[in-house]
Amino acid sequence: MTDSLARILCILIVVSFTTAGPVKAEEISLPAVEMATQEGGLWDRWTDAIVAFQRRANAEVARHMNAIDSGKSLGALFLGLAIAFVYGVFHAFGPGHGKFIIVSYFLGRDAQIGRGVVMAIQVAIVHVIAAIAIVWLADITLRAGFGIGLAEVPGVRAASFLIIAAIGLYMLYQAFRAALGYIDPSEVGHGHSHAQEGHAQDHGHAHHEEHGHSHAHSHGHGHNENHGHAHAHGHGQASEASKVESGLMAVAAGIVPCPGAVLIMLYAVANDMIYPGFLLVAAMSLGIGLTICSLGVGAILARQTALRLVEGGGTGSSGALVVRHGFNFGGAIIVTLIGLVSFVAFLDVPLG
C-alpha cells in the first residue's frame, strides 16, 4: 500500500516537473486581449455607429428571412421590413446610390420640393427594378465574379454614366443660355421661356412671398384656371420636359443597383423566398430613397435659402443673379464631371 502510494507520488512529481518546464513554441497561450477604445471625434463615432448598425441590421434581415421561411410569417415579415427600411436609410449615407448626383442636380436648377421627393421615389423604384432584373439575369451576375463585379453588368453602368454626363451637359447648355440672356436664369431646369411671355412679373412676386421662390411655384399650380388654355398648355409642355429630364436623372442614378440589395435578392431566390425577398428589397430601397429624398430636398432648400439671403443681403437682384448663375454652372459642371469621370474610370482609361 505504502509502495503503491510512493509510486503514484513519484509519477505525479515527474509529470508535474516535465509539464512545468519552459514554455515550448508549440504550446498555445491565450493572452488577454485588450480592446482599444475609440478615440476619434464625434464624426468617427457617428460613422462607426452607422457601420455597426448596418452590420447588425444585415444579420437581422437574414434572421427574419429565415424566420419567414420557417413559418413565422407575418410578424417576422413586418419586423424584417422595418429593419430593411432602416437599413436602407443608413446604408444610403455611404458612397454611391446617386446622392451626390441628385444634390448637384438640384443645386443647379430651380425646383419644387415635391420634385425632390418624386425623384427620390423614382430612384428607389429604379433601384428595386434593377436589383430584381440583375437577379433574373443571374447568369451574368454570377459570371461577373465576386465583389464589386456584382453590379458590373456591362453596358448598364456605362449607359448610366453617359446619361448623367448628357444631362450635365444639357444643364451646362442651359446655364450658358441663361448667362447670355437667352432665357431667365430662374428658368434653368424648366425648359421654357415663361418670363419672356410677360407672366413672370405678374405672378412671381406673389409666389415669392408665399414660397420664397418665384419660379418653382409657377409650375403645376392652377395656371389652367388663371391663364386659360393656351398658356396652360405651354406650361404643361415645359413641365413634361422637366419631368422627363429629372426622370432620366433618377433612372441614371438608380439603375446600378446596390450590391447589398442584389445579395438579399439572390439569397431570397436561393431559398425560395422570392416574394418576401422582393418586399425586403423594396423596403430597403424605400429607405435609400428617403435618405436621397432628404438630400435632394435639402439641396433645393439650400439653393432657395442662399438666393433669398443674397437678395435680402443688400446686394439686390444683381447679387442674387450672380449666385443663381453660380449655382446653375456649379451644379451643371459637377453633374457633367461625375458622369464623365465615372465613364472614363469605367473604361479604365488613365486621366493623366
Add this chain to the structure above:
Amino acid sequence: MLRKFLIPAFLALVASPPVLANPDVWVTTNWHVQMAGHSVTGLTLDWTFDAFASSYLFTTFDADGDGTVTNQEAQAKEDELFAPIAEQDWYLTILGDGAPVSWHLQHVEPVFEPDHFGLKLTVSFDGLQAPFAASLHDDVLFFDFSFAGDDFLTVEGPVDPACRFVAGPGEGALEGHTSTITLRCGDPS
C-alpha cells in the same frame, strides 16, 4: 420648420468627408497569431461572410446545385472568385515598427457551408517584434471586417510577459482601419 432641420443636416452631409462607410459584404474574423522567440512570424485569418454573401458564394461554387461543393467545383471557381480579393492583397496590411512589411501567402482555403461561407488565409513573414500591427481593411468599404466576438484572437507560442495584444481601431499608417491588432510591449498606455 422643415428648413431648420433639413438645411443643417444637408450642409453637414455635404461638408462631410466624401467617403462614408456603406459596406455591402460583412466579414467577421478570427485571428490566430504564430510566434517564435517572442517575434510574430505568421497569421491565420478565418473570414466568415454574412448570410447573404455566404449564400451567394456557396451558390456560385455549387455549380450543379446539389447542396455540396466538390473539389472540382471548388477549383473551377476559386481563381475567378478570389482574383478580385487577391488583387487587393487580401485586404491585409502588416506593419513592423510602423512601416509596411511584405508577407508571403502560404495557404488559402475556402470553407463551404450553405449558410456559412468562410475563407482561411495563412500568411508568414520575417519575425517581427513589437511594435507590430496588422489590419484587415477595404479602402473602398465594400467589405467590412469586424472581430468575431471577444475570443477572436489566439496566439501560438511564447509571448513576452511585458507585451500584450491590443485590438481595435488602427493608428498612424492604419488610421481609419477598424480591425487592427497591435503587439505592444513595455508602455502600459
